[in-house]
Amino acid sequence: MSMKLAAPALLLPLVLAAILHPAAVVAVGDGTPAGPGGGGFSLRLVPSPGWNRTIHVDDDGFVHLNEHATTALRPPMHTQVGGMYSVVTSVGTGAGRRTYVLALDMTTSVLWMQCKPVQEPFAQQPPPFEPAKSPSFRPVPGNNAFCLPPDHEDHPTVQDPCKFHSIRLDGSTDMRGVLSNETLAFAASGRQAEVAGVVIGCTHNSNGFKFNSHGVLAGVLGLGRQAPSLIWTLGQHRHGAVQVHRFSYCLPNHGSSDHHSFLRFGDDVPHTQHMVSTKIMYMAATAGRDFSAYFVSLTGVSVAGKPLHDIKELFRRHVHGQEWTSGCAFDAGTPTMVMIMPAYNKLKDAVVRHLKPLGLQIVSGQYHLCFRATSQLRQHLPTVTLQFAETEARLVLPPQRLFVAVGHDICLAVVRSYDITIIGAMQQVDKRFVYDVRNGRIYFAPENACHADAGHQI
Ligand SMILES: *[C@@H]1O[C@H](CO)[C@@H](O)[C@H](O)[C@H]1NC(C)=O
Ligand SMILES: *[C@@H]1O[C@H](CO)[C@@H](O)[C@H](O)[C@H]1NC(C)=O
Numbered sequence: 001m002s003m004k005l006a007a008p009a010l011l012l013p014l015v016l017a018a019i020l021h022p023a024a025v026v027a028v029g030d031g032t033p034a035g036p037g038g039g040g041f042s043l044r045l046v047p048s049p050g051w052n053r054t055i056h057v058d059d060d061g062f063v064h065l066n067e068h069a070t071t072a073l074r075p076p077m078h079t080q081v082g083g084m085y086s087v088v089t090s091v092g093t094g095a096g097r098r099t100y101v102l103a104l105d106m107t108t109s110v111l112w113m114q115c116k117p118v119q120e121p122f123a124q125q126p127p128p129f130e131p132a133k134s135p136s137f138r139p140v141p142g143n144n145a146f147c148l149p150p151d152h153e154d155h156p157t158v159q160d161p162c163k164f165h166s167i168r169l170d171g172s173t174d175m176r177g178v179l180s181n182e183t184l185a186f187a188a189s190g191r192q193a194e195v196a197g198v199v200i201g202c203t204h205n206s207n208g209f210k211f212n213s214h215g216v217l218a219g220v221l222g223l224g225r226q227a228p229s230l231i232w233t234l235g236q237h238r239h240g241a242v243q244v245h246r247f248s249y250c251l252p253n254h255g256s257s258d259h260h261s262f263l264r265f266g267d268d269v270p271h272t273q274h275m276v277s278t279k280i281m282y283m284a285a286t287a288g289r290d291f292s293a294y295f296v297s298l299t300g301v302s303v304a305g306k307p308l309h310d311i312k313e314l315f316r317r318h319v320h321g322q323e324w325t326s327g328c329a330f331d332a333g334t335p336t337m338v339m340i341m342p343a344y345n346k347l348k349d350a351v352v353r354h355l356k357p358l359g360l361q362i363v364s365g366q367y368h369l370c371f372r373a374t375s376q377l378r379q380h381l382p383t384v385t386l387q388f389a390e391t392e393a394r395l396v397l398p399p400q401r402l403f404v405a406v407g408h409d410i411c412l413a414v415v416r417s418y419d420i421t422i423i424g425a426m427q428q429v430d431k432r433f434v435y436d437v438r439n440g441r442i443y444f445a446p447e448n449a450c451h452a453d454a455g456h457q458i
Pocket of ligand 2: 140141144146181196197198199
């Protein structure tokens with residue numbers, strides 16, 4: 001699969017990924033390992049590392065990209081940064097246990113990391129996982145249902161390596177490796193919880209992720225809903241383990257430096273009575289990575305209260321030859337909104353129409369739609385509302401969630417795509433999201449203090 005984003009639009013998500021402060025690698029502590037007990041636990045959610053020098057948040061809440069730095073960031077622009085928010089987790093047992101920071105990606109279903117030995121390793125902190133030192137590490141047998149078919153014609157055997165191939169929904173990260181079975185550990189009610197039998201992918205040649213790691217990230221936590229993802233594993237009947245079907249997060253704004261935020265599971269997930277919800281689509285399509293992402297039915301977009309016409313069909317997922325394309329998904333691992341081209345054009349036209357009375361010139365540049373920033377413009381930027389299948393489920397995006405300041409300009413922070421729409425991290429900030437994977441619903445509601453999310457700290 002090739003890169004699917006419209007090339008000129010790539011720079012923006014790349015730079016947006018730099019909005020946050022680098023992650024400090026947080027030791028989860030060496031408390032006595034214990035089972036998940038009550039069935040609630042949390043992983044620390046940290047800003048992805050890198051590039052914070054290039055960005056700040058204005059007093060009025062707008063994300064500001066430094067123009068000079070933007071140009072300086074040109075070389076790695078062919079790859080999209082692996083997620084704006086990352087997750088801290090300990091992997092392995094005994095002498096092999098290490099704590100890593102993994103980029104969050106909700107569009108794929110494999111948790112993968114560099115494992116020794118690595119050809120052409122990318123820099124990360126701490127050094128790559130060493131399977132040989134972890135007594136709980138087991139290769140997944142080559143005849144397991146999760147494995148790709150082997151290269152040779154014969155039936156796969158137990159001895160064959162169990163290969164995986166993981167591609168982000170937007171095509172930006174493409175990783176191959178071998179699946180294994182490991183134990184993860186993370187915070188639970190002030191102690192450490194272990195989850196055994198988690199399928200992790202080991203990559204031994206991971207060149208493609210070089211620019212995304214920033215010398216820190218060890219890999220990606222694929223949190224899609226399908227096997228063999230972490231949330232899928234937690235939902236299985238497993239000996240002695242509590243079943244967990246829900247997870248939740250509340251992404252803090254980029255400015256807050258000493259924030260606490262958690263990816264919460266099971267009993268750590270807050271109640272949802274006050275939230276609106278929308279259906280996760282294609283729940284019956286359980287096989288194949290084409291449906292691992294959290295697709296929703298986006299039925300309308302309005303700009304300053306005015307609905308865009310004939311837009312619903314553009315967000316529908318449909319089969320095209322052998323492949324499924326289009327559709328709209330939520331992903332906290334995509335820096336900002338990605339929108340399918342015809343819908344983007346309607347959105348852009350509506351924004352231009354809304355701002356026309358100001359008589360501002362559209363600035364041509366590397367971004368698709370920018371205006372010279374004036375205080376008048378800032379006051380007149382429209383609020384955009386996303387409308388989901390159920391009438392009450394609307395996601396309201398104030399201007400700070402959809403526009404960024406770039407040098408002297410203000411630009412629409414929406415990336416054009418040929419075949420996908422993704423509601424990204426920037427649009428989700430300061431809202432609580434709860435994903436109920438068993439019942440196929442996503443709940444959300446505004447939350448003021450995402451940066452003070454207490455979770456279960458150690
Ligand atoms: C960027 O991150 C580093 C490391 O956390 C920190 O020391 C520095 O102050 C940050 N820079 C800005 C501009 O926030
Ligand atoms: C991983 O190991 C557990 C036992 O700890 C087992 O129940 C599970 O089936 C294994 N998963 C795979 C994919 O091999």
